[in-house]
Amino acid sequence: MCLAVPAEIKSIDGFNATVDYGGVSRSANISLVDAKVGDFVIVHAGYAIQVLDREEAEKTLELFRQLLAQEPSGA
Amino acid sequence: MFRLRDREMSRAILDKLEKMNLKLTLMHVCGTHQDTLIRFGLDTEFKRVGVDIRQGPGCPVCVTTPREIEEILALSRAGLTIAVFGDVMKVPGQRGCLNDAKAEGADVRVVFGVDDAIALARRIQKEVVFMGIGFETTAPTTASALLAEPPPNFSVLSCHRTVPPALDAIAQMGEIRLDGMIEPGHVSTIIGTKPYEFLSKRYHIPQVVAGFEPLDLLMGVYMLASQVRDGKAEVQNEYSRVVHTEGNISALKAMREAFEPTDVDWRGFPVIKKSGLEIRKKLEDYDARRRYEDILSPVHEKQFREAEGCRCGEMLRGILTSQECPLFAKKCTPANPIGPCMVSREGSCYISYRYLKK
Numbered sequence: 001m002c003l004a005v006p007a008e009i010k011s012i013d014g015f016n017a018t019v020d021y022g023g024v025s026r027s028a029n030i031s032l033v034d035a036k037v038g039d040f041v042i043v044h045a046g047y048a049i050q051v052l053d054r055e056e057a058e059k060t061l062e063l064f065r066q067l068l069a070q071e072p073s074g075a
Numbered sequence: 076m077f078r079l080r081d082r083e084m085s086r087a088i089l090d091k092l093e094k095m096n097l098k099l100t101l102m103h104v105c106g107t108h109q110d111t112l113i114r115f116g117l118d119t120e121f122k123r124v125g126v127d128i129r130q131g132p133g134c135p136v137c138v139t140t141p142r143e144i145e146e147i148l149a150l151s152r153a154g155l156t157i158a159v160f161g162d163v164m165k166v167p168g169q170r171g172c173l174n175d176a177k178a179e180g181a182d183v184r185v186v187f188g189v190d191d192a193i194a195l196a197r198r199i200q201k202e203v204v205f206m207g208i209g210f211e212t213t214a215p216t217t218a219s220a221l222l223a224e225p226p227p228n229f230s231v232l233s234c235h236r237t238v239p240p241a242l243d244a245i246a247q248m249g250e251i252r253l254d255g256m257i258e259p260g261h262v263s264t265i266i267g268t269k270p271y272e273f274l275s276k277r278y279h280i281p282q283v284v285a286g287f288e289p290l291d292l293l294m295g296v297y298m299l300a301s302q303v304r305d306g307k308a309e310v311q312n313e314y315s316r317v318v319h320t321e322g323n324i325s326a327l328k329a330m331r332e333a334f335e336p337t338d339v340d341w342r343g344f345p346v347i348k349k350s351g352l353e354i355r356k357k358l359e360d361y362d363a364r365r366r367y368e369d370i371l372s373p374v375h376e377k378q379f380r381e382a383e384g385c386r387c388g389e390m391l392r393g394i395l396t397s398q399e400c401p402l403f404a405k406k407c408t409p410a411n412p413i414g415p416c417m418v419s420r421e422g423s424c425y426i427s428y429r430y431l432k433k
C-alpha cells in the first residue's frame with residue numbers, strides 16, 4: 001500500500017498526474033497536494049500525499065554531516 | 076535520488092551509538108520502517124549497540140479485527156462486488172479468506188486505491204463495496220473520493236483508524252517500557268508533528284518522526300538516544316523533507332469532512348477511544364455498514380476470536396517478536412498464514428519470514 005520512494009510529476013491533467021519512479025510510470029491523483037510538473041511527491045494508494053521539499057532534503061543531509069562532525073558526546 | 080544509504084555515514088552513526096553505551100527499547104508503528112529495519116539488517120546492528128526496536132500496531136491490515144474481516148466476507152458472500160487491497164485477500168476468517176470466497180464464486184477484486192474501486196463501480200452495474208483500510212495516509216484518499224460524488228452503486232466499509240490514540244493506549248497499558256517512539260513518516264506527512272506532543276508531555280517519552288531510508292532510521296535512533304541522554308522528551312522531526320509541523324491541511328480537511336472519530340477495537344487491543352473513522356451521516360448512502368445493515372447484523376451479533384495459537388495481538392502491542400511465536404515458519408507461512416501478521420506485506424511475521432527465512 002505504501003511506496004516510500006518519491007516520484008517525479010511528469011504531466012498534469014486536472015487532478016490526474018503522470019508520475020515517474022526512476023523509469024516506471026504511474027498515474028496519481030494530486031487533489032490532496034499543491035504540486036506542479038517537476039515536483040517530487042510521495043504517492044500512497046494512488047494519491048500524492050505530500051510534495052518533497054528539496055531544500056529540506058539538502059538540509060537534512062547537511063545536518064547529518066554536522067552532527068557526525070561533532071565529537072562523540074556519549075558516556 | 077534521495078536514497079540515504081551512505082555506508083560510511085551509517086557506520087559513523089552506529090559508532091556514535093555504540094559509544095553511548097545504550098540500553099534502549101524503542102517502538103515504531105509502520106510496516107515500511109519494519110521493512111527497512113529487517114531488509115538492511117539494521118535491527119541486528121541496533122541490537123549490537125544496545126537498541127531493541129519493536130514494531131507496534133503499525134500494520135493497518137494486521138490491526139483490522141476478526142469482526143471486520145467477517146464483515147467483508149459476509150458482504151462478498153451476499154453477492155456484492157468487493158474491492159480490496161491485495162494484502163487483505165488471504166487474511167483468514169472463521170470460514171476461509173476472501174480468496175476462498177472468490178473461489179466459491181464471490182466477485183472480489185484487488186485494487187491499488189479507492190480511485191480504482193470507483194472506476195470499477197462506474198464500469199459495472201453491480202454494487203461495489205470498497206474496504207477502506209489504513210491510517211491517516213490512506214484515510215484522506217478515501218475521504219477525498221467520498222466527497223467527490225462517487226457513483227450511487229459505490230460504498231465504503233470504513234476500517235480506517237488513526238495512530239495517536241493507539242500510541243496513547245500502548246503507553247497507558249504499560250506492558251512494555253518504552254524509552255522512545257519512532258513515529259511513522261507518512262502518517263506524519265498528513266497529521267504533522269503536533270498530534271504527538273501530548274505523549275511526550277503525558278508520559279515523558281521522546282519521539283522522532285523518521286523517514287524510511289536506512290540513514291533516516293539511524294539518524295532517528297540517534298536523535299532519540301540523544302534525547303534520553305539529555306533527559307529530554309520532545310517531538311523531533313528527522314523527515315522534514317516531507318513532514319511539516321502542521322501536516323497536509325487539505326488532506327486533514329477532507330478527513331474531517333468525511334469521517335467522524337469513533338471508539339473502535341484493534342486486533343490485540345481493547346476498544347481505543349476515538350481511534351476509528353466512521354463515515355459521517357451526511358454521506359450515509361456511501362456507508363456500507365448502514366447500507367447493508369441487514370447483511371451485517373448477524374456478524375455484529377457474534378463474537379470472533381483470533382485464530383488458535385496466533386500471537387499477532389501480542390506482536391502488535393510490541394511485547395513479542397515474530398520468531399517468538401511457536402507457529403512462525405512452521406505451521407504459519409505466507410503460503411499458509413494463520414494470522415494477518417503473516418499475510419500483509421507490512422506485517423512483522425511476513426517481513427521476518429521474507430528476509431530471514433530465505
Ligand code: SF4
Nearest residue numbers: 386387400407414424
Ligand atoms: S507467525 Fe503466524 S501464527 Fe504466529 S503471530 Fe505471526 S501470523 Fe500469528
